[in-house]
Amino acid sequence: MSDITQITSEHISAHGLPASVFKDSTTYDMECDKLFAQGWASIGCAQQISKPGDILPIRIAGQSLIAMRNKNGEIGVFHNVCRHKAAPLVDEPCNKRSLVCPYHKWTFKIDGNLLSAPRYFGSENKVMSEEDKADKSLISVRFAVWWDIIFVNIDGKAEPFEDFIRPLDEQLSNYPKDDIHLTSSTDYSGEVNWKLAVDNFLDGYHVPFVHSQACTLDSVLDQQDLFLSDNIVGLHLANGASAKPAKTAKQLPHFNGLAEDKRGTQQWFGIFPNTLFFVDPCWVQTIVIKPMGATQTAETLNIYVVNEEAASEEYAAERETLNAVLNEVNQQDIELLDKLQVTRSNDIANQGHLNAAWDQVNMTFHQMWLKKMTAQANDE
Numbered sequence: 001m002s003d004i005t006q007i008t009s010e011h012i013s014a015h016g017l018p019a020s021v022f023k024d025s026t027t028y029d030m031e032c033d034k035l036f037a038q039g040w041a042s043i044g045c046a047q048q049i050s051k052p053g054d055i056l057p058i059r060i061a062g063q064s065l066i067a068m069r070n071k072n073g074e075i076g077v078f079h080n081v082c083r084h085k086a087a088p089l090v091d092e093p094c095n096k097r098s099l100v101c102p103y104h105k106w107t108f109k110i111d112g113n114l115l116s117a118p119r120y121f122g123s124e125n126k127v128m129s130e131e132d133k134a135d136k137s138l139i140s141v142r143f144a145v146w147w148d149i150i151f152v153n154i155d156g157k158a159e160p161f162e163d164f165i166r167p168l169d170e171q172l173s174n175y176p177k178d179d180i181h182l183t184s185s186t187d188y189s190g191e192v193n194w195k196l197a198v199d200n201f202l203d204g205y206h207v208p209f210v211h212s213q214a215c216t217l218d219s220v221l222d223q224q225d226l227f228l229s230d231n232i233v234g235l236h237l238a239n240g241a242s243a244k245p246a247k248t249a250k251q252l253p254h255f256n257g258l259a260e261d262k263r264g265t266q267q268w269f270g271i272f273p274n275t276l277f278f279v280d281p282c283w284v285q286t287i288v289i290k291p292m293g294a295t296q297t298a299e300t301l302n303i304y305v306v307n308e309e310a311a312s313e314e315y316a317a318e319r320e321t322l323n324a325v326l327n328e329v330n331q332q333d334i335e336l337l338d339k340l341q342v343t344r345s346n347d348i349a350n351q352g353h354l355n356a357a358w359d360q361v362n363m364t365f366h367q368m369w370l371k372k373m374t375a376q377a378n379d380e
C-alpha cells in the first residue's frame, strides 16, 4: 500500500503502521521531504567537530550535508554541494583550512564563502571579484544545537527550535546539560527501514530479553510512558538499571548537583523523526538515525559522561567499560533489526497485536508519523 491516506489511526492502535510502509520506496521519498526536510532532524553532535577546521559530512534522507567549525569556533551547517555543478565536496570526516571540490577545484573557505575557482574566465586570465563570488557561497542550512545534538531544518520553515524542544527541555531542567563530555562515537548500518530502529528504541519491553546482560525484567516493571508533545515521547524508569553498565570497581560519577531522588532515574526519548536520546544519572547516549533508502539505515551512537571528573584520566577504564557495554547493546539491536526487517515489512505482520501495557509509546510514534504524513499530503 503506497497510498498512505488509506491508513487509519485504528489500525495503528491495534497493529502499528501497516507492513508496506517499512519497505515502500514511494513512501520513503515522501518521508525524506515531509518528515526530514520539513522537520527538525538530527545529523550528529557538536563535539564530533570540536576543533576549528573540523568537518563532518552527513548523508541523511536524500540530503548530503556538512557540519563544520570555523576558525572562531562557531559551527555552520551547509549543503555538501559545490556551487558549480553540485559535486559533493567532502566524503569523510576531516580537518581542513578550506574545502576543494574534487571535480573542478573550486575552493571554499571554512565559513562557506567561495575563495577561488581555477581559470574561472577561461583564456581571459583575470581574478574573480567579490561580486563574482557573492552568489557562489555554500548554501547554509538552518540548525540548532541542544544537549550537543545538531538539529537541522532543511526547508527553513519549521517552528522555532526552542518551541519544538521546550517540553523536553522542561522535563530535563534539573540536569546540567552543558557538562556532558563525548567519550565515543560509533557508526552502524543495517538493512532496515529507519522507523523500525526508532520503534525498537522506544520499546522498553524487549530490553530485559534482548539485552539480559544489561537489565532484568523486574527493573523495567515500573516503566512510565511520557507523552511530551506532538514530536516527543519517552519512557521513564524511577529505579532504572543504572548501575548495570558499570561493572567495574568504581561507579562513574553522576551529574553534578543531581537531586537525590533522580540518582536512580533513567529516561529515554524519541524526538521526531530520527533523534534517540537516553539520559542516565551517570551517562548520556544519543543515536542519530540516518535513513539511506527504504530498507537501508545508518546510525551514529554517541556516548557521553556527565561531569568533568568523569572525563578525566582517573575514569578512563570506567568509560571504556561503559562504551563497550552500550555498543554491545546497540549491536544486539542492529542484529535483531536486520532480521525484523524481513518479517515486519511482510503483510503477515498486519496480523500482529500491540500490547496495551507495553506498546503505547512506540504506537504513539506511529500515530505521529501518520498525522504528519497525511496532514501535509492533504495540504498539497
Ligand SMILES: [Fe+2]
Pocket (backbone or CB within 6 Å): 200, 206, 207, 210, 211, 329, 333
Ligand atoms: Fe534494544
